[in-house]
Amino acid sequence: MSVLVNKDSKVIVQGFTGTEGTFHASQMIEYGTNVVGGVTPGKGGQNHLERPVFNTVSQAVEKVGANTSLIFVPPAFAADAVMEAAESGIKVIICITEGIPTRDMIMVKEYLTDKDCTLVGPNCPGVITPNEAKCGIMPGFVFKKGRIGVVSKSGTLTYEAADQVVKAGMGISTAIGIGGDPIIGTTTKQAVELFMNDPETDGIIMIGEIGGQLETDAAKWIKANGTKPVVGFIAGQTAPEGRTMGHAGAIVGGEEDTAEAKMAIMRECGITVAESPAEIGKLMAELMSVTA
């Protein structure tokens, strides 16, 4: 089972022959991900990393049965790439690209409303199901197989959390990096819901940051529907109001989207909140009654 990606995912890379696409596709292949090809308009018919290159996503779907796509194309063309993947019947679209204009993402979100697909990202590290599929830019070795699901807005903080989970004697079922932009495909709530319904996940780590309402929405959903223990952390307790902290979406606009406000709501909703980012793994182990 696991969620979103697994050993049966047939993965293509959009922006396959570019520097980023090439590097990360090689890493994914090395990890054992089932990469079946890639797309670079104008380079169709060539071979790259011993896999076929297609001009369009629909050709990749038709010829090699692709159902999952990783997007590494530059920001100016990334929105178009997401819509092409959706139109072509790709089921899981993971957009790594950082710096897509908000106006483009408003269009993408609208375009996807009647398409049967899931978008993860943009501006995210991707999704990994250990020992099955690494669909992203994360270091695979950190994510040892286990039964804890991780959803996070941040890349390196996800690696940090996964590392703590492993050191505390547990492992990861799937880790989903949902991205740090103001508009993203899969929300914290949707990712949590996937884990609640996944028989291979026993506990959930939810990592958020200042800005927006995603963690609040997820917390309220957990209070009403949650069946598994959840540990939460919100980065940016010391961030000043009105300044963007690296991620385009990480900006405190009002009292409701500060770290304090989010942590308070998460506590009210029964989530075990880590005050310090160094305690995430330890708290999960306590909830799971695991000793390292």
Add this chain to the structure above:
Amino acid sequence: MNLHEYQGKELLNSFGVRIQRGIVVSSPEKAVEAANKLTEETGTSWWVVKAQVHAGGRGKGGGVKLAKSLEEVKSISDDILGMNLITPQTTVEGKLVHQVLICEDVYYPGETETSEFYMSVLLNRSTGRNMIMYSTEGGMDIEAVAEETPHLIFHEEIDPKVGLTGFQCRKIAFNLGLNGTSFKEMTKFVFALYTAYDKTDSALFEINPVLKTSDNKIMAVDAKVSLDANALFRHKDFIELRDTREEDPTEVEAGEYGLNFVKLDGNVGCMVNGAGLAMATMDIIKMAGGNPANFLDVGGTADAKRVEQAFRIILKDKNVKVLLVNIFGGIVRCDRVAQGIVDAYNNIGDINVPLIVRLEGTNAAEAKKLIDESGLKVESVILLQEAADKVAEVLA
């Protein structure tokens, strides 16, 4: 990217939004010339002198004043230019005023009373759509309106498939209590305003106040405009609108090196890879009894050159008592980063604050060994908690 009021107004006006007219100047003499010119063009007999800085609440700090004679235009401009304007949104030191906008007086008496409204255009993050937020309570602090009279704030969300519709513009004008000429003027104003927002890839428009004049014109008296920095590739002509004098000089320098840096006022400097981990590192500094002196995401390539640039930027701040490096090496190998730190340390030469380095992930053990054997005054740890403990120890 934030614009000055005068730049924002020019941008709005280019899309047909009526604005209070003005001329930006940087000397009292030019201010008088501008006032004369405005009177020729608009017939205004009074003028408003407005400080041009990137901060709200300028009026409260004495940065916006009415001048009833040319002598007053000159003396007020002389006072405001070169002052450190302190407003509720600036630091205690305030912001140096380089330019003033000399504006026509639009509150002249006439057939009807003037009224002030509030209007902004922004992204509703929960729905992923743009919205127009507006209120009958203009000219005031909108946060206060939201707090005390939330029923006087209205929202209109825009469907991306069709854009802002005619009925939505009418609804806004009705809700603002307008009729006749001013009603028609408002529908045009709203449509032009949204068009400008959409076509320029803006991230925020805030017009406070939107004024109904005594002769029933609708105009923007102020304009806070923020552009989506990610969309500047489509609007090359906007790049020159950036005024780096309004930004922290260290942040500007860091930006030139491709470092994502925000200056803060604490005593512990930090260099981290990744925005989320950087924020988390700031939090852990606070828990260890310190205060973060900055946010710094060094990005995916933490090589010797970038590490050195980052160190130099952080160490410019004399409040920094400790420097904490927190790198989770994924694709980036920790031993390479460690070598970068050693090289940077040697190149800079006189680092007088304790350096705590936490390297975890790919080749972390090799990295720790490399640093421990370098002979430098660097504390090396692997766990995040150890890093926090070291910071607390140094500060104690």
